[in-house]
Amino acid sequence: MDTSLIQLHTDQIQGGTKVEQSMCKPYHVGIFLFNEVEVLDFAGPFEVFSIAEAEPGVKGFQVHTVSADGEIIRARNGLQVQPQYSFAQLPELDLLIIPGGYGAEEIEIYKPDILNWIRGYAEAGVQIASVCTGALLLAEAGLLDGLRATTHWMDLKRLEEQYPAVEVQRGVKFVDQGWIVTSGGISAGIHMSLHMVGRYHGMEAAKLTAKRMEYDWEPESEASL
Amino acid sequence: MDTSLIQLHTDQIQGGTKVEQSMCKPYHVGIFLFNEVEVLDFAGPFEVFSIAEAEPGVKGFQVHTVSADGEIIRARNGLQVQPQYSFAQLPELDLLIIPGGYGAEEIEIYKPDILNWIRGYAEAGVQIASVCTGALLLAEAGLLDGLRATTHWMDLKRLEEQYPAVEVQRGVKFVDQGWIVTSGGISAGIHMSLHMVGRYHGMEAAKLTAKRMEYDWEPESEASL
Numbered sequence: 001m002d003t004s005l006i007q008l009h010t011d012q013i014q015g016g017t018k019v020e021q022s023m024c025k026p027y028h029v030g031i032f033l034f035n036e037v038e039v040l041d042f043a044g045p046f047e048v049f050s051i052a053e054a055e056p057g058v059k060g061f062q063v064h065t066v067s068a069d070g071e072i073i074r075a076r077n078g079l080q081v082q083p084q085y086s087f088a089q090l091p092e093l094d095l096l097i098i099p100g101g102y103g104a105e106e107i108e109i110y111k112p113d114i115l116n117w118i119r120g121y122a123e124a125g126v127q128i129a130s131v132c133t134g135a136l137l138l139a140e141a142g143l144l145d146g147l148r149a150t151t152h153w154m155d156l157k158r159l160e161e162q163y164p165a166v167e168v169q170r171g172v173k174f175v176d177q178g179w180i181v182t183s184g185g186i187s188a189g190i191h192m193s194l195h196m197v198g199r200y201h202g203m204e205a206a207k208l209t210a211k212r213m214e215y216d217w218e219p220e221s222e223a224s225l
Numbered sequence: 226m227d228t229s230l231i232q233l234h235t236d237q238i239q240g241g242t243k244v245e246q247s248m249c250k251p252y253h254v255g256i257f258l259f260n261e262v263e264v265l266d267f268a269g270p271f272e273v274f275s276i277a278e279a280e281p282g283v284k285g286f287q288v289h290t291v292s293a294d295g296e297i298i299r300a301r302n303g304l305q306v307q308p309q310y311s312f313a314q315l316p317e318l319d320l321l322i323i324p325g326g327y328g329a330e331e332i333e334i335y336k337p338d339i340l341n342w343i344r345g346y347a348e349a350g351v352q353i354a355s356v357c358t359g360a361l362l363l364a365e366a367g368l369l370d371g372l373r374a375t376t377h378w379m380d381l382k383r384l385e386e387q388y389p390a391v392e393v394q395r396g397v398k399f400v401d402q403g404w405i406v407t408s409g410g411i412s413a414g415i416h417m418s419l420h421m422v423g424r425y426h427g428m429e430a431a432k433l434t435a436k437r438m439e440y441d442w443e444p445e446s447e448a449s450l
Contacts, residue, residue, distance in 0.1 A: 039275065040438065043268030043304075047411065050264065050302035063302060072307060077275035077288060079268075080307035082297060153439065173439075185439040186272065190412070213265065214378065214398075214410040216441060 026054070026062045027094040027200055032134075033067045033083045034114075036103030037075045040186045041131040045097050048193035052201065052209040060201045066090045068114065076101050087117055095196065096121045099189065100132030100152065108137055115141040122180070129181040129196060131189030138182065139163040147177045152185030190215060251279070251287045252319040252425055257359075258292045258308045259339075261328030262300045265411045266356040270322050273418035277426065277434040285426045291315045293339065301326050312342055320421065321346045324414065325357030325377065333362055340366040347405070354406040354421060356414030363407065364388040372402045377410030415440060 029049045031042050046063055054060040067073050070086030085091075098104070098118065108114045119141045122128055130138050135151040136159060138144050145165040150156070150172055160168040169175050174183035174192040183192035194217055198206035203219055210217040254274045256267050271288055279285040292298050295311030310316075323329070323343065333339045344366045347353055355363050360376035361384060363369050370390040375381070375397055385393040394400050399408035399417040408417035419442055423431035428444055435442040 038272075039268050040272040043264050043272075046302070046304060047263075047265040047268075065304065077271070078309065079271060079290065080309075082305035082307065084303065084305075154437075185437070187415070187438050187440040212379075212410070213412050215412040 026059045028064065028091055029061045029095045029097060030064045030066050030085075030090055030093040031097045032099065032118075033065050033073045033075070033081055034103045034108050035074050036101055036107060037073065037099050038101030038132060038186060039075050039077065039079050041099030041101055041134065041189055042075070042097070044187060044190040045099070045129075045131060045193040047213065048190060048197060048209060051212055052197045052205060054201045054205060060197065060205060061095075064090060064093075068117075076103070093121065093126050094200075095127040095129065097189075097193075098128065098130040098134035098137055100130065100134040100136070100185075104137055105133045105155070109140050119143065125179070127179055127181075127196075129183070129192060131183050131192065132185045135159060135182040136162075138180065139166055143180060144182070147180065148175050149177070149180075149182040150175045150184055151182065154185070191217065194219070251284045253289065253316055254286045254320045254322060255289045255291050255310075255315055255318040256322045257324065257343075258290050258298045258300070258306055259328045259333050260299050261326055261332060262298065262324050263326030263357055263411060264300050264302065264304050266324030266326055266359065266414055267300070267322070269412060269415040270324070270354075270356060270418040272438065273415060273422060273434060276437055277422045277430060279426045279430065285422065285430060286320075289315060289318070293342075301328070318346065318351050319425075320352040320354065322414075322418075323353065323355040323359035323362055325355065325359040325361070325410075329362055330358045330380070334365050344368065350404070352404055352406075352421075354408070354417060356408050356417065357410045360384060360407040361387075363405065364391055368405060369407070372405060373400050374402070374405075374407040375400045375409055376407065379410070416442065419444070 031046055049061040049063045052060040064085055065083040066085040067083040068087055070083055072080055072082045074080050122143050132152045133155050135149055148167045148169050150169045151159050156168055173188045183189050194206045194210050197209050256271055274286040274288045277285040289310055290308040291310040292308040293312055295308055297305055297307045299305050347368050357377045358380050360374055373392045373394050375394045376384050381393055398413045399406055408414050419431045419435055422434050
């Protein structure tokens with residue numbers, strides 16, 4: 001990606017625009033759905049952001065599901081999900097989640113419209129986070145060039161070989177590069193999401209979310225696998 | 226539940242009918258969906274059983290989703306899912322999963338038809354496993370009387386007070402009573418499902434499933450929370 005884009009995001013993070021927002025305002029999270037998306041890749045973040053509270057009784061996030069045309073999608077292994085929105089209808093986002101799975105690796109990655117859609121969010125300064133092989137879509141869109149990133153352990157080699165400008169990280173749950181975050185496979189998306197809850201609403205909110213989910217979680221940054 | 230029912234299941238487990246089946250035959254898992262079901266309660270087991278392999282390249286389970294009428298359901302926080310089957314259409318099952326969530330706790334529990342449907346599987350000798358407050362449906366159906374069981378930590382007191390014949394267990398991921406298994410809240414359903422993969426296809430298959438999901442899992446029985 002071009003240097004100006006990195007600078008835009010760096011300014012935003014260093015300027016602390018997120019932190020200045022009211023603690024009580026729910027952030028808008030969009031979760032991209034597509035045919036053959038891995039189920040836990042989207043359902044994990046959906047659960048985390050849906051139940052996370054900014055403070056007791058106050059929702060921390062508004063979660064939206066979106067597919068290109070808004071039509072029902074067939075996730076991996078046959079789970080059919082009706083997204084709330086098409087690209088055109090989607091409300092403004094603070095955070096865009098790109099899950100992985102066979103559909104990301106072998107279908108969406110070859111669609112220029114999808115890559116442009118993701119790129120548009122990056123250019124608009126929206127926080128982006130991938131789960132599993134969702135990182136391949138970010139890499140193909142050129143958004144990981146010059147950055148550290150990770151993906152499902154079975155696809156680390158592909159990420160490394162096809163995108164030599166990406167500094168591939170092994171043995172971590174997620175890699176936080178500020179405005180762009182990538183996570184490891186499937187359930188690592190839950191770790192990454194809890195980490196993001198911590199960023200937006202503080203570590204206590206993240207810990208309470210993990211507790212409510214009965215999810216074993218240590219809030220270390222970029223925990224080892 | 227009546228003693229003959231417990232005896233039926235005990236005979237089946239001790240007789241080892243499951244173990245005698247070919248390692249390559251996929252077991253049929255039904256996941257009950259209903260309005261306001263907690264998302265990870267069903268999506269966690271769906272992921273585990275969908276990707277678990279009996280042996281390399283051979284699916285260990287065929288996963289079916291089912292709602293009473295087969296119509297689209299609105300899970301907790303607005304995720305809309307189209308089940309594959311209605312009760313009437315559902316193929317024969319080896320294992321029935323009962324997830325929890327607000328819909329289980331406050332809606333399904335008051336429907337005699339739903340409780341009878343679950344009871345029918347118990348009487349037919351089908352393995353049953355609950356996630357989270359799905360245990361309340363099993364308790365209300367009388368299936369947990371005289372047995373040890375658990376649920377989401379926020380609902381342990383309700384299980385204990387409303388169903389004094391149930392021996393409520395605290396601080397465990399799941400409670401395995403052979404033909405009936407109950408698990409703790411939300412992500413504890415992933416632990417329970419991995420445990421069940423181990424029962425049907427061996428511990429190595431369960432470990433490989435956890436590894437593929439990048440899920441931190443120690444295969445101890447009834448692990449502490």
